[in-house]
Amino acid sequence: MVLLCGVPNDSPLQLLIDALEEAEYPYVFVNQRQFDQMAIRYEWVGGELLGELTIARTIYELQHITGIYNRGMNYQALPEYGLLTPNDPLRAHAARFHDGLFGWIEMANCRVLNQGYAMTSNSSKPYQMLQIVKAGFGIPPSLITNQADQVPHFQESRGTLIFKSASGVRSIVREFADEHSARLGQIKSCPALFQQKLIGTNIRVHVVGERVFAHRIESGYVDYRYAGRNGSSTEMTAYELPASIADRCIRLSESLNLPLAGIDLFETETGEYYCFEVNPSPGFSYFEEHTGQRISLAIADYLAGSRVDL
Amino acid sequence: MFWMLLHADDAPGIWLYRRLRQQGVVVELVTVEEWFCNGAFTLTMDETTDETHLRLQDGRDWNLEQTRAVMARVCSMPAVAWQLFAESEKDYVAQEWQAIFMAWADLMPMLFNQPTPMGLSGRTRSTGEWGQLADSVGFDTGPFFYDSAVGIIAQPDLHHAQRVDLLVYRGRCYGCLGNLPEAVEEMACALQAASGEQLIGVSLAMSATGFVFIGASTHPDLRLGGDEFVEAILTDLYDGTALRSSERLAPAIAY
Numbered sequence: 001m002v003l004l005c006g007v008p009n010d011s012p013l014q015l016l017i018d019a020l021e022e023a024e025y026p027y028v029f030v031n032q033r034q035f036d037q038m039a040i041r042y043e044w045v046g047g048e049l050l051g052e053l054t055i056a057r058t059i060y061e062l063q064h065i066t067g068i069y070n071r072g073m074n075y076q077a078l079p080e081y082g083l084l085t086p087n088d089p090l091r092a093h094a095a096r097f098h099d100g101l102f103g104w105i106e107m108a109n110c111r112v113l114n115q116g117y118a119m120t121s122n123s124s125k126p127y128q129m130l131q132i133v134k135a136g137f138g139i140p141p142s143l144i145t146n147q148a149d150q151v152p153h154f155q156e157s158r159g160t161l162i163f164k165s166a167s168g169v170r171s172i173v174r175e176f177a178d179e180h181s182a183r184l185g186q187i188k189s190c191p192a193l194f195q196q197k198l199i200g201t202n203i204r205v206h207v208v209g210e211r212v213f214a215h216r217i218e219s220g221y222v223d224y225r226y227a228g229r230n231g232s233s234t235e236m237t238a239y240e241l242p243a244s245i246a247d248r249c250i251r252l253s254e255s256l257n258l259p260l261a262g263i264d265l266f267e268t269e270t271g272e273y274y275c276f277e278v279n280p281s282p283g284f285s286y287f288e289e290h291t292g293q294r295i296s297l298a299i300a301d302y303l304a305g306s307r308v309d310l
Numbered sequence: 311m312f313w314m315l316l317h318a319d320d321a322p323g324i325w326l327y328r329r330l331r332q333q334g335v336v337v338e339l340v341t342v343e344e345w346f347c348n349g350a351f352t353l354t355m356d357e358t359t360d361e362t363h364l365r366l367q368d369g370r371d372w373n374l375e376q377t378r379a380v381m382a383r384v385c386s387m388p389a390v391a392w393q394l395f396a397e398s399e400k401d402y403v404a405q406e407w408q409a410i411f412m413a414w415a416d417l418m419p420m421l422f423n424q425p426t427p428m429g430l431s432g433r434t435r436s437t438g439e440w441g442q443l444a445d446s447v448g449f450d451t452g453p454f455f456y457d458s459a460v461g462i463i464a465q466p467d468l469h470h471a472q473r474v475d476l477l478v479y480r481g482r483c484y485g486c487l488g489n490l491p492e493a494v495e496e497m498a499c500a501l502q503a504a505s506g507e508q509l510i511g512v513s514l515a516m517s518a519t520g521f522v523f524i525g526a527s528t529h530p531d532l533r534l535g536g537d538e539f540v541e542a543i544l545t546d547l548y549d550g551t552a553l554r555s556s557e558r559l560a561p562a563i564a565y
Contacts, residue, residue, distance in 0.1 A: 043455035047445055051456075096461030103456065107442050120427035123405070126413030127427070133357050141356040142412055150352055167409035169402050189395070190403045191351055191410055274541065 002027040006071030012287035019296035028233035067303025069110040126289035135252035137275035146191040148184035158196035200268035238291040317381040322532040346391035349538035386432040432528030447500035449523035471515040477535040478502040483534035
């Protein structure tokens with residue numbers, strides 16, 4: 001039995017439910033919005049973690065779960081939680097249930113996409129870049145500083161720059177232009193991340209266990225996710241990576257303890273591959289819908305502990 | 311140059327700093343608050359070279375290339391560093407600095423407990439996760455359960471039992487070991503290795519049936535190790551084998 005955790009209007013989760021039903025894999029969906037109808041308990045018995053999850057009076061044995069798809073969100077952001085009065089006992093229940101659920105996911109002895117501790121690696125882009133280099137990928141030359149005078153020097157040696165946040169917050173990539181030079185003084189209190197702008201093509205790779213799905217992205221805007229918003233467009237096609245690069249993607253995911261990963265690669269005009277970052281909870285539905293690659297089915301297979309020919 | 315990065319109220323860390331100074335070791339002490347309220351910060355990286363320069367408010371410079379070893383015990387981000395920011399900006403600024411600190415610390419030749427996405431000086435684990443790891447190396451972890459109806463993690467009822475706290479550093483136990491069985495010491499060392507950290511604290515309770523694991527930490531009380539532990543730190547500082555740098559420094563003192 002596969003366990004899904006999240007909220008129902010989440011596109012990747014919906015695609016996965018479709019894939020699980022298509023493959024006839026049994027699953028249970030922990031719809032966080034219905035936390036008031038759920039309970040979890042578990043214990044150590046002879047070195048094994050045993051227990052049960054109750055959803056609206058139906059009991060599921062935790063030891064029968066073969067895989068977990070974790071798209072869990074902060075329960076305090078759930079609309080149903082927000083509507084509770086400060087003294088409503090359901091507030092405490094929501095906290096206890098989610099503490100227990102996420103605590104169990106970290107310890108569960110089954111396939112998990114992905115465990116919470118591993119998913120936090122992209123809360124620091126520069127930290128993740130260091131891990132990317134260790135895995136054998138190139139990274140764009142980068143500067144993090146709170147010294148405005150460092151930026152023109154870096155620009156002089158690296159040409160056109162992009163800038164973005166170092167954490168996962170407000171993570172929109174922008175090209176560094178003259179209008180931004182005038183505001184460089186603001187980095188004194190909070191540094192910014194500057195990178196050399198590379199010329200070439202974005203490639204998004206999804207790793208699912210040992211399987212790799214690549215998509216080539218042509219876009220007229222520096223951050224293709226926001227091309228439409230900025231009057232540009234994006235075209236996406238399925239793409240076959242060189243075997244050595246695909247293998248490197250798998251090794252990178254393994255090194256970050258992320259059996260499911262969305263890897264942002266970049267192929268330069270000279271055929272070199274760079275890696276920008278690794279998304280630990282990728283919104284693969286966007287890519288699957290554009291290229292037809294069955295990432296959702298690969299995830300279903302992985303979580304069910306089996307594999308079918310696609 | 312040797313550096314220590316500690317919270318201002320980290321008494322065990324300051325104890326280690328003082329013991330090292332008393333042994334004649336030149337160690338620069340920087341508080342976590344000083345780090346985050348720095349005067350200038352630069353980090354450059356590509357696939358072949360990383361460089362970083364930090365200028366503290368008191369004028370001291372902390373460069374990667376001149377750093378031989380760092381002993382850091384950073385539990386959390388100091389709120390003092392962004393208290394002057396608007397409420398709407400505080401979270402953003404804090405997350406940016408945390409992201410930057412993680413990369414900076416990952417580059418430094420840490421003597422123990424590298425930064426991880428789940429802890430700035432070693433990975434933070436829940437009681438259950440430590441229990442699971444302890445169980446995997448052979449410890450008796452006693453009864454353990456979680457129930458969302460009551461929301462507690464039950465642990466062995468050992469309030470009246472004698473407690474034994476150990477410091478485990480790079481495969482060796484320090485502390486009042488007394489008559490601690492060798493097998494228990496070995497399990498504690500195995501737990502340290504399995505945790506991926508170089509330094510942990512392990513708490514045990516003596517029950518009628520033997521030693522029961524009750525907890526572990528990546529921020530142990532270093533004083534537990536006494537001067538035997540200080541000596542182990544000195545050996546690693548001057549031997550160089552525990553450092554990323556292959557360069558060996560001549561001992562500043564004989565000890």
